[in-house]
Amino acid sequence: MIRLNAASSQKILDDLFKTRNTIKFIPDVLKNMDRQQARVFLDTYLRADGFEGCKITTTDIDILNGLQQIAVDAEYGFTVMTREPTIGKKMLYVLRLVDHQGTSIMEIKKVDYSGIIWCPNTDNETVVARRNGKVFITGNTPFFNITMDLEVPSTLKDHPVIIGGEYQSETYAEYQAEMNIINEAFAEVMMEGDATGRVFTFPIPTYNITKDFDWDNPNLDKLWVMTGKFGTPYFSNFVNSDMSPDDTRSMCCRLRLDNRELIKRGGGLFGAHPLTGSIGVATINLPRIGYVSKTEADFFGHLRKMLVLAKDSLMIKRKILEDFTEKNLYPYSKFYLREVKNAAGLYWNNHFSTFGIIGMNEACLNFIGKDIGTEEGQKFSVRVMDFIRDMIAETQEETGDLFNLEATPAEGTSYRLAMLDKEKFPEIICANENDCCNGEVPYYTNSSQLPVNYTDDIFEMLNLQDELQTKYTGGCIEKDNKVVTDKGAMKIEEIASHFKSLSPIKALSYNPKTGQSEWDLITDAVTINVAKHHKIKVVAERGIEITTSDWHPFFVMEKISFDNQCPVCAKPLKNVKAFAAHLRHSQTCREKYVRLARYEVVEKRADELRKGDYILQNSQNLLPEKSSLDSDSAYLIGFFIGDGSISEFKDNRGGNNLIRYKTRFFSESRPVLDKISDILNRLFGCQVKPIRNDKRSEKLLEVSTSKKAVSDFLFQYRFFAGKKAYTISIPSEVKRLLSKENFYGFLAGLIDSDGHVDKKRGTIEYYTVSEKLADDI
Secondary structure, three states, X not given: OOOOOHHHHHHHHHHHHOOOOOOOOOOHHHHHOOHHHHHHHHHHHHHHHEEOOOEEEEOOHHHHHHHHHHHHHOOOEEEEEEEOOOOOOOOEEEEEEEOOXXXXXXXXXXXXXXXXXXXXXXXXXXXXXXXXXXXXXXXXXOOOEEEOOOOOOOOOOOOEEEEOOXXXXXXXXXXXXXXXXXXXXXXXXXXXXXXXXXXXXXXXXXXEEOOOOOOOOHHHHHHHHHHHHHOOXXXXXXXXXXXXXXXXXXXXXXXXXXXXXXXXXXXOOOOOOOOOOEEEEEEEEHHHHHHHOOOHHHHHHHHHHHHHHHHHHHHHHHHHHHHHHHOOOOHHHHHHOHHHHHHHOOOOOOOEEEEEEEOHHHHHHHHOOOOOOOHHHHHHHHHHHHHHHHHHHHHHHHHOOEEEEEEOOOOOHHHHHHHHHHHHOOOOOOOOXXXXXXXXXXXXXXOOOOOOOOOOOHHHHHHHHHHHHOOOOOOXXXXXXXXXXXXXXXXXXXXHHOHHHHOOOEEEEEEOXXXXXXXXXXXXXXXXXXXXXXXXXXXXXXXXXXXXXXXXXXXXXXXXXXXXXXOOOOOEOOOHHHHHHHHHHOHHHHHHHHOOOOEEEEEEEHHHOOOOOEEOOOOOOXXXXXXXXXXXXXXXXXXXXXXXXXXXXXXXXXXXXXXXXXXXXXXXXXXXXXXXXXXXXXXXXXXXXXXXXXXXOOOOEEEEEOOHHHHHHHHOOOOOOOOOOOOXXXXXXXXXXXXXXXXXXXXXXXXXXXXXXXXXXXXXXXXOOOHHHHHHO
């Protein structure tokens, strides 16, 4: 016997168990031992408190579970048996350790099973499990996807092939016949299935469908037979996408990664395409958001919160993954990503963080009462997808990481989330609502797909899904020149990268024939590689800097010079002095000359520009004549963008605990707030006036109202209640309703909030920390 003194005992208790009370558990430090340490521990435990050399008894379930975990680390097999207590009332557990790794199978048989199976996912696709006291290793089938090119991709067709580690004179374009053989052989193998004739669930092949796809190609016959027999492949639809097959890599879960973003990161195509993927997918439960939201503002507010949580979780995972790779816990990935690390400083720099969605159809049913196949459901779904895409753009600019949006298949999640939601919200609508009422397990439709059995017309399905499916993409934002379009001020790279999904899109342009500004349809947007010595940098007033090619055209305003005749009546005149005398004596010529243009517009190449030239800027109002938004309401919105807020509060009068909203307008100018008060009182039936409500400021006044009509009016234009925001913009709903009639009211509201008019110079300035708002204005 070894007896420890009190001090030594207390040290062991404090260091190992963090307690001096009765010990009835295995401390965590013992659950993380290596194989040799775990074996030493168990062998010692057996000598001290075991019997028959391999059995340990305990009445405590926590100690039993801890010992089993250590047995797994020690690579021992084990069984657990129970014995009825002979003394006392506690069940006796007998843990028997065995030093062999395999267990022979005694019987295999088919059983009828209609419940749910659960699949825990780990990086190596396996888990150590236990059933009826027996431990075993189980896992998923290796889960991977391959993208099959049917023709040589443009990125490889001119590259020399490599045979025996050496470049050859032939290029990949000369091996189309071999590609056909490989594709046919793959289809034949997949059609055969496994040993019992069942479908190979993996690998999942993906084939790209483009506008010029040759549907009648006889080399594809076996592909169609395979598709008809098992439905095995995924097909990536590029017909109406903003990407081409060369731009993407298709992963599992219908995840498409935009390789153009990798090129922007400085990697080029070589070494970039295969070295990408997604570090993980955070799936947003849309049906629950639809169920708990009462207004569209509520819906997008909840959605924003979930996307922020998704972003945070993916950033944490990216940080941990990078740390684990540095510590050699992913040796293969570390080896193959070493060039990415050398170029960017991070192994996973070229990998995307992915937002996924589930149950768009059920979100529509719960929120607007109509499914995704209806016109209302389609329009709402597009707004949701656009909102997520905008959030992705913001997130990429904020974090510098690559983000994208995925069409989540949600094999297990579709059931799990629906079951959890049904437990908490019994009235929530699921995809199989009628069957669910009869005892079936509920589920949600994956991503933004149509509900199961919605239609047997594939062309109807494609038409309904076309606009939604092209929303699944990721795009990086880089600071560069912006173009004024009918969809807002947009970066030129964004237009070029997403031209197909943005089309039709118009840009503000100048027609040299008519001398008028006009909205002109953008017919194409391309990227041109310009050699360094061919670039021209133009620096103009008010901080304008434009870098472009030397041949790029500019429209320049040049003063019309006197050409020895009157520009009105064409009378010959000797010089400018004679022309001035002529105007004094001819009232008709004088009146018409005042209305004549003093400048003409001349087109120049960038390398023809000279210091002092005036670049033409727009000076015409191209807005429609009228809209449903009146001038006073437009003024209110303009002022609210600058100096307004909405706050949420609980009204517990009468014990109802109602959620209500207070709308506030702030200013140091009483006349301005008098105008705000007048509009609120006339249009919304308020009874408000300016008050001083801020002890920190003697000058600051406010107008506030809890009138529901006011907050509802602002909510319909996608303003939200919440904390002060620094990324505010002019909502698209407001932009669409601006007209010649209400624009100056809207502009006046903006100026009266955060603007300034310089009466001496005749200029207007507006101050904002939001780049997006500056672009919108």
